[in-house]
Amino acid sequence: xxxxxxxxxxxxxxxxxxxxxxxxxxxxxxxxxxxxxxxxxxxxxxxxxxxxxxxxxxxxxxxxxxxxxxxxxxxxxxxxxxxxxxxxxxxxxxxxxxxxxxxxxxxxxxxxxxxxxxxxxxxxxxxxxxxxxxxxxxxxxxxxxxxxxxxxxxxxxxxxxxxxxxxxxxxxxxxxxxxxxxxxxxxxxxxxxxxxxxxxxxxxxxxxxxxxxxxxxxxxxxxxxxxxxxxxxxxxxxxxxxx
Amino acid sequence: xxxxxxxxxxxxxxxxxxxxxxxxxxxxxxxxxxxxxxxxxxxxxxxxxxxxxxxxxxxxxxxxxxxxxxxxxxxxxxxxxxxxxxxxxxxxxxxxxxxxxxxxxxxxxxxxxxxxxxxxxxxxxxxxxxxxxxxxxxxxxxxxxxxxxxxxxxxxxxxxxxxxxxxxxxxxxxxxxxxxxxxxxxxxxxxxxxxxxxxxxxxxxxxxxxxxxxxxxxxxxxxxxxxxxxxxxxxxxxxxxxx
Numbered sequence: 001x002x003x004x005x006x007x008x009x010x011x012x013x014x015x016x017x018x019x020x021x022x023x024x025x026x027x028x029x030x031x032x033x034x035x036x037x038x039x040x041x042x043x044x045x046x047x048x049x050x051x052x053x054x055x056x057x058x059x060x061x062x063x064x065x066x067x068x069x070x071x072x073x074x075x076x077x078x079x080x081x082x083x084x085x086x087x088x089x090x091x092x093x094x095x096x097x098x099x100x101x102x103x104x105x106x107x108x109x110x111x112x113x114x115x116x117x118x119x120x121x122x123x124x125x126x127x128x129x130x131x132x133x134x135x136x137x138x139x140x141x142x143x144x145x146x147x148x149x150x151x152x153x154x155x156x157x158x159x160x161x162x163x164x165x166x167x168x169x170x171x172x173x174x175x176x177x178x179x180x181x182x183x184x185x186x187x188x189x190x191x192x193x194x195x196x197x198x199x200x201x202x203x204x205x206x207x208x209x210x211x212x213x214x215x216x217x218x219x220x221x222x223x224x225x226x227x228x229x230x231x232x233x234x235x236x237x238x239x240x241x242x243x
Numbered sequence: 244x245x246x247x248x249x250x251x252x253x254x255x256x257x258x259x260x261x262x263x264x265x266x267x268x269x270x271x272x273x274x275x276x277x278x279x280x281x282x283x284x285x286x287x288x289x290x291x292x293x294x295x296x297x298x299x300x301x302x303x304x305x306x307x308x309x310x311x312x313x314x315x316x317x318x319x320x321x322x323x324x325x326x327x328x329x330x331x332x333x334x335x336x337x338x339x340x341x342x343x344x345x346x347x348x349x350x351x352x353x354x355x356x357x358x359x360x361x362x363x364x365x366x367x368x369x370x371x372x373x374x375x376x377x378x379x380x381x382x383x384x385x386x387x388x389x390x391x392x393x394x395x396x397x398x399x400x401x402x403x404x405x406x407x408x409x410x411x412x413x414x415x416x417x418x419x420x421x422x423x424x425x426x427x428x429x430x431x432x433x434x435x436x437x438x439x440x441x442x443x444x445x446x447x448x449x450x451x452x453x454x455x456x457x458x459x460x461x462x463x464x465x466x467x468x469x470x471x472x473x474x475x476x477x478x479x480x481x482x483x484x485x486x
Contacts (some may be wrong), residue, residue: 053248148391
């Protein structure tokens with residue numbers, strides 16, 4: 001195999017925030033940066049840049065994100081590495097892609113300008129490189145992960161009502177959810193706990209505020225939550241374990 | 244930031260297979276390759292190699308895997324990219340790590356020799372570079388993913404008994420599972436379907452054979468499986484969707 005072409009490393013980040021429109025419907029939005037050089041001069045692209053050899057991957061993602069959009073998200077996680085041989089002209093570019101979820105109020109404070117704009121994540125123009133496919137993958141992961149992990153938390157404050165939590169699910173999954181079913185499902189997972197406080201500023205029957213139960217693992221799967229505790233005893237060493 | 248140090252790209256693969264010991268207990272095993280050059284000469288390491296600039300990431304993972312262990316797994320997926328600045332002396336090495344799950348019979352046919360050996364995944368010696376941490380992360384991902392995805396399928400043939408499926412879960416999660424609870428949980432997810440056939444070669448009450456329901460998504464989460472179909476109707480366009 002010939003190695004004549006150089007391979008270069010880049011780091012990019014997909015950012016999602018919820019934005020509520022005039023009808024009160026929340027939608028996923030993502031900030032993009034206009035390219036100021038070739039290739040794809042003038043097209044919109046993910047925030048990112050080359051990886052300096054002395055900078056950690058996540059630090060590079062956070063830095064390029066901050067310098068383009070002004071955002072410093074709490075939730076920043078590696079998503080996937082895109083390295084298709086033909087995804088860029090010239091040198092081969094391998095992009096380690098991170099993703100970030102930001103709360104609406106933080107998103108509203110983010111930088112916008114001629115070269116930074118927010119777009120509806122499900123209604124994007126043709127982007128530079130394979131960035132449409134990358135955002136499509138990030139949306140798929142977000143929608144999948146919403147179904148088993150407490151990732152919705154990243155879009156919410158410390159406390160929230162079940163209606164607010166349901167709105168996050170509805171916006172991400174793009175479908176209405178039956179409120180009573182939603183309440184039952186959430187309560188059966190045991191991942192949120194009532195705080196005992198109620199939403200301020202709502203005169204009649206103010207809704208209960210909830211928070212995520214910090215004792216819960218990030219992934220709240222079938223087998224850890226459904227098997228009755230102590231039967232069989234998970235503390236008892238399994239014969240397979242060396243003690 | 245100085246860019247004096249070069250960055251190089253490598254691809255490595257973590258492979259897991261189940262092996263049953265003399266007591267009939269299944270455990271996770273992983274093949275490792277002895278390093279034949281510095282750094283870490285003589286230490287065990289993940290199968291892998293440098294990424295040629297004209298080879299796709301997954302193809303490079305499959306090729307290095309095949310050339311060292313002779314394995315060609317059905318399940319090969321990108322796991323994570325490890326790029327810590329100090330994970331290797333000399334040039335900085337960014338490793339795109341894949342993981343593969345193989346069935347026991349395939350694992351038994353795999354190459355072994357002076358420089359390739361299988362180890363119990365939870366009882367490894369000190370490996371080269373950060374490979375202990377990488378395998379630890381892969382184990383965590385496998386255990387987490389077992390709880391919401393049909394990943395156990397990768398360790399099984401086309402059809403299997405519920406006892407065989409439970410053995411996979413017990414081996415991966417390293418804890419005994421109550422057979423009746425396990426059956427109820429699996430049946431409630433709707434991810435496996437009885438074939439109508441029974442296990443051959445078992446004279447008394449041969450157990451039913453099951454297969455994974457191909458209509459099920461790879462990720463079988465709470466919200467797609469539990470909300471009663473048609474209420475609310477997922478086909479009906481949501482006001483949020485542009486039609």
